[in-house]
Every structure is written in structure tokens, then in C-alpha cells.
Amino acid sequence: MLRFAIRRLAMLVPVFLAVSLVIFMIIHLVPGDPLEHLIQVGSSPEQRAQMIARYGLDQPLLVQYGRWLAKVVTGDFGDAIVMRQPVSQLIAENMPHSLALGGTALFFSTVVGIVTGVLAASFRDSLFDQAVMGFILLGSTLPSFWLALLMILMFAVQFEWFPVSGARTWDALVLPALTIGIGGTALIARVTRAAMVEISQRDFVRVLQAKGVPFWRIQLRHILQQAMLPVMTILGLRIGWILGGAVTVEYVFARPGLGSLLITGLGQRDYPLVQGCLLMLAIAVMLGTLIGDLAQAALDPRLREAMGAR
Amino acid sequence: MKTMMKGSLLALGLSALAASTALAQEATFVMTARLVGAPTYNPIKATKLNTATTLIFDRLVVQDADQSFHGQLATSWESSPDGMLWTFKLKPGVKFHNGEPFNAKTIEWWVPQFKGTENAFTVEAIEKVEVVDDLTVRFHMKHPDPNLLFNLASSFMCVPEPKSYEALGDKFGVTEAIGTGPYKMQQFTVGQQTVLVRNDDYKSASDLSKNQGPAKFKKLTFREIGEESTAYLELKTGGADVLVNVPTDFLPRIQADKAVKLVTIPGNEVVYMPINTSVEPFTDIKVREATAFAVNQKEILTSLYGGNGETAETFLISSLRESQVDPKYKISYDPERSKKVFDAAGWKPGADGIRVKDGKRLEVKLWAQNGTEFKRLAEIVQAQLKAVGMQADISIVDAGSINAQYRKKTEHQLAVRAYQWTNADIVDWFFAAKRAGYPNVSMFNDPEAEKLNDIAMNKSKTWDERVANFTKYHEYVLSQYPFAPIYQPVQSLAYGKRVVMPEKIRGIGFSSQSMIDIAPAN
Numbered sequence: 001m002l003r004f005a006i007r008r009l010a011m012l013v014p015v016f017l018a019v020s021l022v023i024f025m026i027i028h029l030v031p032g033d034p035l036e037h038l039i040q041v042g043s044s045p046e047q048r049a050q051m052i053a054r055y056g057l058d059q060p061l062l063v064q065y066g067r068w069l070a071k072v073v074t075g076d077f078g079d080a081i082v083m084r085q086p087v088s089q090l091i092a093e094n095m096p097h098s099l100a101l102g103g104t105a106l107f108f109s110t111v112v113g114i115v116t117g118v119l120a121a122s123f124r125d126s127l128f129d130q131a132v133m134g135f136i137l138l139g140s141t142l143p144s145f146w147l148a149l150l151m152i153l154m155f156a157v158q159f160e161w162f163p164v165s166g167a168r169t170w171d172a173l174v175l176p177a178l179t180i181g182i183g184g185t186a187l188i189a190r191v192t193r194a195a196m197v198e199i200s201q202r203d204f205v206r207v208l209q210a211k212g213v214p215f216w217r218i219q220l221r222h223i224l225q226q227a228m229l230p231v232m233t234i235l236g237l238r239i240g241w242i243l244g245g246a247v248t249v250e251y252v253f254a255r256p257g258l259g260s261l262l263i264t265g266l267g268q269r270d271y272p273l274v275q276g277c278l279l280m281l282a283i284a285v286m287l288g289t290l291i292g293d294l295a296q297a298a299l300d301p302r303l304r305e306a307m308g309a310r
Numbered sequence: 311m312k313t314m315m316k317g318s319l320l321a322l323g324l325s326a327l328a329a330s331t332a333l334a335q336e337a338t339f340v341m342t343a344r345l346v347g348a349p350t351y352n353p354i355k356a357t358k359l360n361t362a363t364t365l366i367f368d369r370l371v372v373q374d375a376d377q378s379f380h381g382q383l384a385t386s387w388e389s390s391p392d393g394m395l396w397t398f399k400l401k402p403g404v405k406f407h408n409g410e411p412f413n414a415k416t417i418e419w420w421v422p423q424f425k426g427t428e429n430a431f432t433v434e435a436i437e438k439v440e441v442v443d444d445l446t447v448r449f450h451m452k453h454p455d456p457n458l459l460f461n462l463a464s465s466f467m468c469v470p471e472p473k474s475y476e477a478l479g480d481k482f483g484v485t486e487a488i489g490t491g492p493y494k495m496q497q498f499t500v501g502q503q504t505v506l507v508r509n510d511d512y513k514s515a516s517d518l519s520k521n522q523g524p525a526k527f528k529k530l531t532f533r534e535i536g537e538e539s540t541a542y543l544e545l546k547t548g549g550a551d552v553l554v555n556v557p558t559d560f561l562p563r564i565q566a567d568k569a570v571k572l573v574t575i576p577g578n579e580v581v582y583m584p585i586n587t588s589v590e591p592f593t594d595i596k597v598r599e600a601t602a603f604a605v606n607q608k609e610i611l612t613s614l615y616g617g618n619g620e621t622a623e624t625f626l627i628s629s630l631r632e633s634q635v636d637p638k639y640k641i642s643y644d645p646e647r648s649k650k651v652f653d654a655a656g657w658k659p660g661a662d663g664i665r666v667k668d669g670k671r672l673e674v675k676l677w678a679q680n681g682t683e684f685k686r687l688a689e690i691v692q693a694q695l696k697a698v699g700m701q702a703d704i705s706i707v708d709a710g711s712i713n714a715q716y717r718k719k720t721e722h723q724l725a726v727r728a729y730q731w732t733n734a735d736i737v738d739w740f741f742a743a744k745r746a747g748y749p750n751v752s753m754f755n756d757p758e759a760e761k762l763n764d765i766a767m768n769k770s771k772t773w774d775e776r777v778a779n780f781t782k783y784h785e786y787v788l789s790q791y792p793f794a795p796i797y798q799p800v801q802s803l804a805y806g807k808r809v810v811m812p813e814k815i816r817g818i819g820f821s822s823q824s825m826i827d828i829a830p831a832n
Contacts, residue, residue, distance in 0.1 A: 031714035038357045040466075041731055041739050042431045051428075082357070083349035083500060084480065090500070149539060157547055164543045165535060167502075254535040256502050263536070264347050264501055269710050 004297055012286050019286075020072065023278045024065045032269045033057065034081040055081055068275065077276035082268040087276035090261060095280070097167055098257035101250070102242035104177040109184030110235060114224075116185065117192025122219050124197060132189065139186030144179055148252040151175045165254040176253045180246055184238055191234050195227035229296055236292015240285025335528035335830060337809055340550040342541040343557060344730075346534040349500055352483030353468035354423050354475075361554050362504045362532045364821040365525075367468030367489030370398060370417075371459055372516045373818050375576050377629055377732070379459045382516040383412065383469060383490065393454025393771040400445040404514050406471035407494045414441040419472045421449075432461040453768070456776040460733050465821075490514060492525040492826045504532040518816035518823040526829040542804075545570055551809045552828075554820055556802035559682060562616045564804050574800040575815045576629055580622050581728040581797040583691060584740075587790075588753035589720050591672065596655035598791035601724070602641050603648040604698040605794045610690055614683075615797060622795035624788060625737055632734035632780040639788040641795055648698045657699065665699035676702035677725040679709040687726045687796070716748040725751060726796070732818050734780035738767055741787050752792035762786050807831060 035051050052058050056067070071078055077087035120132040155175055156164040163172045199205065200223050208218050247259030254260075258277055265273035341360055348360040353367060370384040381387070384398045404412040418439045424430050435455035440448040449458070461467060471488035478486055487495040492515070493506035512524045533550065535541040538557045544550040546569060556564060556572065564572050583605060591597045607621035623640040626633035657665035657672055665672040676695075678688035685706060692702045702724060707715055715721055729736060739745065742763055743755040762783040770776035803820055805811060812827035 031711035032708075033714065036710075036713050038428050040357060040428055040431065042735065043428065045744055047428075047431075080349075084355070085349065085484065085500070093499075152540065152543055157543055160547065164547055164549050165540045166533065166549075252537045252540055254502075254533070254537065254540055256499065260501060260536075267710060268347070 001297065005294055008290055008293055012290065015286060016283070017069075019282045020069060020279060021065065023275055023282065024068060025061065027269075027271055027274045027278075028061055028064070030269070034269045034271060037082045037268045037270075068272070072279065077279075078272040080265070080270050080273040082270045083264075083273060087272050090273065091258065091276055091280055094257050094261045097255060098243050098246060098250070098259065101173060101176055101180070101246055101255065101257060102239075104173055105180035105184060105246075106235075106238055106242050108177060108181035109188055109238070112181070113185040113188025114192050114231065117189040118196065118219065118224060120189065120193045121196035121200065121223075122215075129193075132193075136186040136190050139182045140190075142183070144183065145248045145252060147182065148176070148179045148249050151179050152252075165252075167255045172253075172255070176246070176249050176255060179249050179253075180242060184242065187238075188231060188234060191230050192224075192227060195230050196223050199223045199226050225299075229300055232295045232299065233292045236288045236290070236295065237285070239288030239291060240281065241288070243281055243284045336531070337527045337529075337551040337828070337830070338531045338533060338549070339552045339554055340533050340535050340541045340544055341554045342535050342538050343555060345555055346536045347501055350483035351487040351495060351498065351504075352475075352480075353466050353470060354420075354429060355427050355480075356466065356483065357428050359465045360504075360532070360534075361820055361825075362493075362495075362506060362530075363465050363468060364491065364823075365493040365506055365530070365825055366487050366491045366495050367470060368404075368491050368514055368822070369464075369468050370400075370462045372518060372821070372823055373460070373463040373732070374518055374816055374823075375629060375818055377631070377818075379463060380516045380518050383514060387459075389772070393456065394451045396449040396451065396458060397442070398447050398449075400447065401514050402445055404490050405511060406474075406490050407488045407509060408471060408474060410471050410473055410488075412469070412490050413444050414447045415444075416469060416472060417441075417447045420469055423475070429466045432464060432467060454771040456770050456773045457733065457735065459773070492822060493530060496529075501534055503534060506530045506532070512826075515826060516823060519826050520812060521827050525826040545804055545806060548806060548808075551806050553804040556804050558615055558618065558799055558802075561618050561802060564802075565616075570804045570806055571811070572802055572804050573811050573815060574618070574802045575819075576627070577619060577799045577801050578627055578732045578818055579728055579730040579799050580625065580627060580795065581687070581726070581799070582622065582625065583724055583726050583794040583796060584751040585792055585794065586720070586723050586751070586753050587792050588746075588755070589723055591657075591667075591674070592723060594655055595791060596651050597657070600648045600651040600655065600657075600698065601695065601700065602791045602794035603644045603651070604695055604700070605691060605796060606643040606645075606694050607796055608643065609694070610687065610797055614686055614690060615799065618802075619797060619799040622798045624795055625740075625784060625793065626734055627732065627798055630732070630734055631777045632737075632784050635781060635785045635788060639785045641788065641791070645698055652699060659699050663696070663699055664701045671701065672699060673701045673703065674723040675721075676704050677707055677712070677715075677722050678704060679712045679727070680706050681709065684726055691724075691726060691796075713748045716751050719747045719753060722751070727751070734777070734784065735767065737780065737784050737787055738763055741792060754787070754790070754792040756786075756790060759783070759786055759790065 035048060038051060039048055056064060080087050080090060116132055120129045123129050152164055155161050162175050166172050205218060208222060243258060246257060247262055250257040250259035251263050258280060262274065262277040265277060345360045348358045350356050351363055351366055353359060353363060368383045370382065371379045372382045373379055383401055383404060385401050387396060387398045389396050400414060406412060418441050421433050421436055421439045424433045435451050435453055437450045437452045440450060442448050468489060474486060474488040475482050484498065492509050492512040494509050496507045497505040508525050508528045510524050515522050541553055542560050545553045564570055585592050585598050585601060611617060611619065611621050623642045624633045624635055652665055657667045660666040676688055676692060678684040688704045692704055695702045740749050741752060741754045741759065742750060743760055746753050746755060766779035766783040770779050801819060808831050810829045810831050812824055815824045817823040
């Protein structure tokens, strides 16, 4: 298992380098620069040129990338140009909010998604199953921006159950977590249902049924356990996705977090800030995938053996 | 038992009353759109500040909506006849939030702090600061700068406390911000919220404030909400008491909402259409003139902005004296003149109504940055131009990229955009040849304009002389049609039932002058 984990971890190094290059180039190749937000009415074109030199923006892109990467590997993301604070400090201040939101949303979508998927698979082709499938289709297609506003209008404005926005009280977490969680619930429910339906058609299930093992014991003990393998992969991916997917939701609900920070940085073309945020999101996705793979390997010895044999 | 119950009920009632009184002493302000994202309250080094800044710090002078100047930390000032000396008398007995005194030495320390910052231009004309006595300072100028008072009234010229400024370094304005203003900064989370508590010793309000003592609310929370719909819903549900800058799109909705009230003051913004004078067909002044007179400002005011605000007929906001140009230079909708000038320029209507010259159709590009307001504005202008025979194809460009696109200089022809500024030197900013591309989106490069620009910017000795020189420069720019003026929005503030607004909002925006007059409803 340890060998498997080390091998998977080593595979992340080239991925990290490739991702960092893509992130750096994308933000620098988009027209616009952070100086637009620093230049004051009355300043001269020469002052702009001085600022470009001061921030090293006159250097070739690859040189700028090299300098940035050299700092990043030491844990220094540089200083935000417009915000004028260390990017690592800004990320550290915002990360707990993103983790709280992402964690709550992941917990909600996992619990509700698996329960719904199990029930839908257990009552396949029933009215309940069709309703769940309808919900899944709806949940996976609703844009989070629109869903967020709908949530606010319904539960904050109409019923006044929750605050409209912010992160000052615990209940302010409910609506944004639900907004993100609904999309994840749909995905997990769909994967759980599909895996359970597929496994339920295997021979060993018929043997268990012939032996008279109770229905729910077969469903939960034997089918669900095996169906967890693809669900684990999805959950691993969701860990990273939830942080990235919270971007618009954090913005609409005016919550602090990596998403809000990223939107601010993008609007200001604050290169170090955007690069830092995107890199953190990419790392979250990579780690999520790694966790998913490790969990899958823990559940399925064949996978460990296959990786170890290579 | 009965007595005990009565006692408990009384205690409960008293504590509820105390809680509601405490709440009445607090108010939550919501800032949205352009006020969101100020990274620091360090006025010297910041390039973006928000509404809370002038509550933490005071300035030497402040400006009213009619552009007049009023003392805040200064009680009086005078300039020598040659404009080379400015003497300021300072208010006695003023203390910073940490107890340090404010005096002439503060100003002597403060002015050089701007050196090397993005705000250095504000004090560029000051050679040195002389401490005459404890409450008198004299600025020795490198050259006359009649714009000095305007600069001193800027939020970037709020006065910080020297010792804490030096001690905190880059953390000043983030972890702590010490000023002399009516509120002390208690907590600041970048992009999220700022909590202010009342400075009970405050007594340096300008004469623009009715309240000359401490502010009426004990605690103010300024929340930053980028999404405008969310900001409005916070106000509607009582989550916020004041929405500081109401987006123009929301004005009709707020006016129809009985739960909130709206107060407006004259705007400091102009919406306009720059015309790229360096590309065909706009190299021809006649085509520019015809295009400028085809824009129906009144229709835009009514249909897009619901009648809120006023039309623009010059490049400057109406409250500036330099906007009072000779009426013959004003640009206001005249379709007949537009058509006549197009005809005179050789552009004749084709079979489909679009004008043609030498076999070439009058087709141009019209740029707008993304966002509902600019997109709709571009569509209306497009229809108005079509009515006089010009086909304008709209391109929507990302707001963060559009200035870089302008810098390519020849990609754009027409655009709809806006600026926010309260000084006539904005004409220099947008039309000086040295800034062609951006901010001189019109690519305006005219020798006569450059000459008038130099006189207005560098040769004026007094404020009146500067006004006269800028008026001439402005008039000349108008006569060359490098843009079409469109609209002047109002500044709007919406508020709920828990606050009472002063009868008149003073100042060029919502700042400390009026903020300390805002009171709890009971």
C-alpha cells in the first residue's frame, strides 16, 4: 500500500509542473494587466513604464515563470500586486472558509447522494426511482449562480429562515452549502445507483438471493460495498471540485473564501493572486484524486496488486 | 411566586429593551460594485479606497457638491498672489485615535510620505513644508498649483498618525488604521467587512456637517458585497440598513419598494462615446460631428435609466464651472444636423438606408465592456446611429481586457464607456496626445488642443485662471468631436427604516460630512 501511495505521489510532480505552467501562461496571455488598477488619474505614461519595470512585467514570460516557480516551491507565492499583501497570507485567511463550505457541501452530497442512490437502485423503475432520476437530471443541469439566487429568494427573502449572505453566523453556511451540495448529490446518487444496478445483476447476488439472505442485507452489505469503488473515485474528484466549484457561490453569497479571492484577483488581473489561488485549487484537485485512488486501493486489493506489479 | 414571575418578566423586558437600544446604536452599510475590494485603509499608498476611509481619517479640506472647499483639519488657508506659497491654519486640540496630537509637525511629516507612491502626483508641486508654528504650516511650491485644494480634499490625502504609520509599515491600514476621524477602525477583513466604533472625542467636523460632535451611531459595519442582487436583498430583508451605492439598474426596483427609501445627490460620472479620430471614417471631422449629433441623450435617459440623472452635453459633470461652455459647443441630439453633415461629407443614403461613399458602406465597430448596462446602452446607440444611416456592429469586450485592447490604438472605432471624476483635468487625462490608446481612447492628437492643454495644466496660477483655461481647452475639444456625451448618473443611497438621513447630503459623494449626520430612527 505504501509503495502504491509513493508511486501515485511521484506521478503528481510532473502534473504539478504542467499545471503551474498552464496557469501562469493563461493569466499572462489574457489582455489587461494589474497596473490598470494602480494608475491614478494624473499620472504620466512614464510612471506606468516605471511600474511595469518595478513588478518585473517587462521580463520575458518564461523568465517571469521561472522566478515565480522558484518561489512557489519554497512556499512563497509572492505578493499580490493590487492587494499588496502576501498571497500565501491571503490564501491562509480565506482557506478555512472554503474548507468549511466545501466540507459541509461534500458531507451533505455524500450522505444524501448515497442514500438516494441506494434507494433508487433498490426500487428500480418505481415511481420513486423515476422521481430521483428527474431530480438528478435537474440537479446536474442547474447553474449554481442561478440556483444560489433562487435559494436566497426562497429561504432568505420569502421564508426568512437564513441570512441572505455573509459568513458571520453558522446558519449563513446552510444555503451556500446546499447550493453546491445539490449538484454533487445528483452526481453521487447517479453513480451509486448505476453501480448498484450493475452489481445486482452479477451471479453472486443471485446465489445470495437463492440462499435466502434478506433483501436489505444483500443491498447494503454486499452490493453497496462493491458499489463504493466508483463512488470513492467520484468523491476524490469532488474534494477538489468543491473548492473550485464554490467560486460563483461564494461570490453570490458574499462569503470569504478562495473563490471570492480568485474573482477579486481576476477582476484586477492581479497575476500573483490569481496564480496562487488557481494553483491551490489545482493542488486540491490533485490531492482529492490521490485520496480517491488511495481509498479505492484500500477497498480493492486487486488495484494495489496491479500497481505494485508494474 | 407571582412576584417572582413579575420580576422575571420585568428583567426580561428590560434586557430586551437594552438589546434593542444597543442595536439601534449600530448600523450596517453595504458597499457594492466599484467600492468592493479596497485592499487597505492606508490613504498614502492605496490606489483604491472605500466609503469608510473618510470616517477613520480627516483631511485638511473637504469639498462640497458645488465644488466649494471647506476646512476640516484646516481652519483657513491662503495663497500668495504668485501661487508659490500656501499657508494653512490648523484646528487646535485635535487628537488621533491613539491620543497623539495633530499639529503642524504632522503635516511636515505627512507630505514627504507620498514620494515614490502611486499618489505622488498629488503633492508633486510642493517643494517643502515649513512649520510656522504649532498650528500653522506653509507649503513652498515648485510651481503654482491652483489644483492643490482639490488634491488635498481627495480621500488619498487623509492624514494618518505618524508614529503608528512608521511602526506598522505595510500593515498600516490593514491591521490598524489610526486617524483623527469620527470612527476608529476595530476590524478589517479585506473584501469582506470593516467594523468601526465611534470616536467619542471627535470634534473636527467641517461646516458641511450639522453634527459638530461625535457621530450618532456607536458602531458601523461596512460589508462588501460584489453581487448587486445580493446587496439589494440584504437591504430589503433588513440584513443591512444602508446600501451605499445603488446600481443604476436597481433604481426603478428600489423606488417601487416601500420598505426602503432612496436619496440621491448629483453624480460625479459621465457616460460617453469616444470616437477614434485616427481611423477611417472618423479621421473626417464632419463624420465625427454627424455621429455625435446622432446620439439621442434624452431617449437614453428615459429608456435606459428611467429618467434618473441628467443628459450630458459636454465632457464634464454639470457641477464643474468648466462645464459651463458657450452653448454653441454643446453637443445635443440633432438628427437633421447629423444627416446634413453626413451628406456634406459625401456619405449618401444607400438603398437599405445605410450611407455609402465611393462604393463603401458606412459600417463601423462599436465596443462595449461586458455588463448589462453597457450592453443595453450600446444597443440603443446602435439603433440611433442606424436611424441616420450608420451601421454599428457591437463587440462586447471583457472589462478587464478592454483597456489593453484600446492600447492597440486602431482596433476600435466607437465605444460606450464612463468615467468618474470631479475635476476638469479629466479632459487632459482622456484627450492628451501622450496618452493615446488608453486613456485617450479617442486617439485625439491636435496641436491646438495640446497648446491649450499645456496652458490649462501648467500655466494657471489661480483657481479662477485655471477654470478659464480649462473652459477654453474643453470648448476646443468639444469643437473637434472626439466623443459624444451621453448621460450623467446621480449617486444614490438606499436605506431602511432603522436610520434617519440628514435633510441634505453634503459633499461630492457619501463621505464623513453626511455620514456623521445619519442617526438611528429612535
